[in-house]
Amino acid sequence: MKLSRRIEVQAAGQAVAILSAAIPELTKGRLKDAMNKGAVQLLSRPVKRLRRAQYGLSAGQVLQLHYDTDILSRNCPAAILVADYRAYSIWFKPAGMLSQGNEWGDHLSLLRFAEQHFGSRPVFLLHRLDREASGLVLIAHTKAAAAAFSKLIAAHQLTKTYLVQVKGKLAPDLLAAAEIAIPLDGKACLTRFKLLAHDPESGTSWLEIDLISGRKHQIRRHFAEVGHPVMGDPRYGDDNKNQNGLALQACAIAFKCPLQHHPRAISLNTELLLAGFSGVGN
Secondary structure: OEEEEEEEOOOOEEHHHHHHHHOOOOOHHHHHHHHHOOOEEEOOOOOEEOOOOOOEEOOOOEEEEEEEHHHHHOOOOOOEEEEEOOOEEEEEEOOOOEOOOEOOEOOOEHHHHHHHHHOOOOOEEOOOOOOOOEEEEEEEOOHHHHHHHHHHHHOOOOEEEEEEEEEOOOOHHHHHHOEEOOOEOOEOOOEEEEEEEEEOOOOEEEEEEEEOOOOOOHHHHHHHHOOOOEOOOOOOOOOOOOOOOOOEEEEEEEEEOOOOOOEEEEEOOHHHOOOOOOOOOO
C-alpha cells in the first residue's frame, strides 16, 4: 500500500488517534510504526518528524503522512562509527543506506542511525553519498562545527578519495590524461583518477578518484560517458551488472580540523573496502 495524506487537526487530541480517524485504511499499529520510522511530519516551522504516538496536537495544526509499505518494511546493514571527535564524527555508510531521510521516512538513513546512536547529541549532515554507494561520511554535532565544515567544503579544503571498479581496460590516451572534464548539466566539472589495477579475468579496472568538482552522480556519469561505466551502476552504462552492487566507495577523507586545527586523514580498513578489490593483480 502506498498513500499520501494531509490531515488538518479539527479538535485537540493525541496524534495516533487523529491519524487513525483520518486514515481508517491503516491500523494504529501500522501508524505507530510509520511514525517511529519518520513517515509522519508536523507541518510547523520548521517542519519536524512526529514520532511519538501520544503527542498532543491542537486544532489547526497540520500533519502529513507519506506511507509506503515497501519502504517501511525495508532494512539495511548498520552504519559503523569510524571516528568520534565530539563536535563531529566520521561514519562508514553501507550500501543501501540513505545519507538522510525523505518524506517517506528516515529509518534507512545514516543521519537517523547516528541520532539514535548518540541519543541527545544533535546531528548535522555535511555531505551526501548515493544510496547505492558505501563509504565515509562526516556528521557535525554542533551548529558551530556544521558552519565551520560547510565553509571548509565550500573552499574545497576537504579532500575525498573514492575507489571504483569500472568496465573495461582504459585506453592509453585516457590513462595519460588521468582526468575527465566533460561538462554535466551545462556546468564545468573535473574528475581526476589513477589506475590501481586492471583485472583481465573480469574485464574491469580499479581506479582511485579525486573529485575536483561535485556534480550529481559525477563519477558515475563521467565514466559512463567515456565508455567505462561503474560496475553495478543501475542507472548509467550498459552491460555493467555486478553481483556485489555498485562498485563505488568513498574510501578516504582528509582535512585540517577547522575547530582544533589538527590535520585529519581517515581511510577505510581493508575489511570495509569494496569486495573484490584486495588481491587484484596489476
